[in-house]
Each structure stands twice: as structure tokens, then as C-alpha cells.
Amino acid sequence: MTSVIPEAPTASPAFRGQSISTVFHVEVMNDLDTGQPTLVASTQGNHGDLQVVTAEQVRRKANEVRNTIAQGEALAAAFEAATAPAPGPPRSFTYTHYFTGEQATYTCTPWCYGGHTSDMASPTNPVDIVCWSPDDIGGNLPVDANTGTSQTYDILKSRIAVEPFSDSICERLPHAVVEILDEHYIAPLDPDALAGVIDLLAERVEALRKTHAQLVRTRAEYIARGEATA
Template identity: 40%
Template sequence: MTVLDDRPILVAPRQWAFVDKVTGKARIATCMPGCEANHSMDMEQPTHPEDIWCEIVGADVHMPVNTNGYAEDFRVLGVKLSMIPFSRIPAERVPHAVVEVVDDHWMEGLDPDGLATVISTLEQRVQALRSTHARLVAIRAQHGGGLI
């Protein structure tokens, strides 16, 4: 697992062969630069080309979320870089971002502008949280020194 940052990826993309499960013919796959996926299963057995996914995954963060009467830890704001070299969707054939809002609820296929929009929206929400935090601190102070 990697901490995603803005350092350039200096490793040349890997190329490897696999047997196309649809045609039965050998094909060459070229990984996304910096891909951390273990493609050994893709190489060892016939693989549907669209099942080949390249990824660089960031560290997980969990927060307690109440969905059914008690708090459970859910992953929130997960992010990874992905590329599906043989996807039917052209936007997925190039490196793109995937953001997990909360456990298994993903925003997929984010190009740089799309990811910038997500970041901007979340920055606005963080600012709203900061304002709410300041208001909460003030209200609790009025309510009796923050003690309930």
C-alpha cells in the first residue's frame, strides 16, 4: 500500500503477456506507470481483458458511522489511481482516480478535472465542518463551560 502523493512515477510501465479468454490468443498488456497490482493470476491463466485492472492504492481511513442504531467503523474517503487497459469505456483506459466516499460507495472514472471538483467540494465541506465546530465550541461554552 502506498501513500499517494504528487511525486512523479519514475518506473517504466511493465509489459507482460496473457492469454485472452475471449479469443484464446496471446496479448500484451501494458501497466499504468507505478502499478502495484499483482497481475500473476492474469498472466497464469486465460483472462478476460476487461478484468485486468492496474492500481495504486492509498492508505485506508476508518471512521465510526451509525447506519443501524450503533456506530461501526467504515472506510471513508479512500482513493486510488486506476487504469483498465482493455476497458470498453475509453476514460477507464487511461490513468484515472477512484474515490470511495464510504465503504463500497465509489465515484469512478475521475479525470483530473473530476478529481479537482471532488477535492473542491470536500474542501467546502471541511470548511463547513470547521465553522460548525467553532459554533459548537461557542454554544457549549454558553451552555455551561462545555460540560453537559
């Protein structure tokens, strides 16, 4: 059973009382008289609805359960965002404008991970200034880029970025950057290896959900501060 219940002492009123839970029990039972195997499933904690099912019914129910779990993860992410401590004061740095030679100061986003060393060290075109959040902790897999030789690649890493002086409003707002691969293959996979890939991709999807929650929060804060038109 999966359950997400914010604790009353620390939860904001908007989250109190919210809970998401699911039960998914699948079992192969053998008839005591004939020995014939039967597939059964239940979605109640006491197995009061235990019944014979088909494999297709199990797959359909598994999809429903995954959606419920995703709702629980979203609730947990929203709770985490709402109860996180306030960030420290944002950093500011001074750079030399590449075209005018004038000194300018930019106040960095509170969550920026970069040191902007290169921006401060030499004349900088403002459109090249980028604020990055830390990468999530990614996983990697041996991938064959259709050459017959495998190379280890990070899979589905994500972070938040802002390019405050970009010509594109989409880039001036906090946006997600997802590292992904094209025409790269993982093969050959036996059942255990495929199960490992599935587990890793599930972890990557969970990390993307966290990035999504962070993006929603940081974009709202960014717009509230009026920085989107800087």
C-alpha cells in the same frame, strides 16, 4: 503563518520565486478597566491590522485562509510532481485471451501497484484488466448504517485506476476512484468527538488533493504515450 517556497537548487525555473503565505490570528482580549471580553483578529505578521471583529467576520476570513492554504498545498504538490525522480521501466505481463485462447502481452503503467497474478494465472477477458495505484493511507471512523450499531469504515480513500481495454474512453484514461459511503451516520458526537471528525475529514481532503495532483500528472503522461487508444 503558512509559507511554501521551493528551494532554488532543486526547483525548476517554473517554480522559483513562487510563495504563498497567510497569517490568521484570533484572540479574545479582556478590557483592563471593565473586564469585558472582546474578539480581535489580525492578518499581518506584526499584528499591525489588529481590530475588533465579530464571529461571522472570523468565519469569513477563515474560509479565505483555507483557500490560501489550499493554494499552498497545490503549489507543493505541483513542485513534488515536477521534481520527482523518473519512474523505473514499466512491467509487462503475458495473459491468455479468454475468447481466442491466444497469448497477449500488456505493458503495465509505471505506477501500477497490482501484480496481475490472476490475469496471468487463467484465461482473462482483456476488459477485466485493471491497473491500480496504491491506496492512500486512509482514516476510519465508527459509522452507524442506520441500524443502531456502529461499524468501523475507511473514509474517503482514493487511488488512480486505468482499464486499458474498457469500452469507455473515460475508463481507458487514468481516473480517480474514491471510496465513499451513503446513508451512514456518525453519532452521537460531543464537541471533542466532532472536532476529531473535522480533523480527519480535513486530512482526507488533503489526501484527495494529492490524488488530484497525481491524476493530472499521470493522465498527461498516459496521453503523451498514446496509450489511451490501446
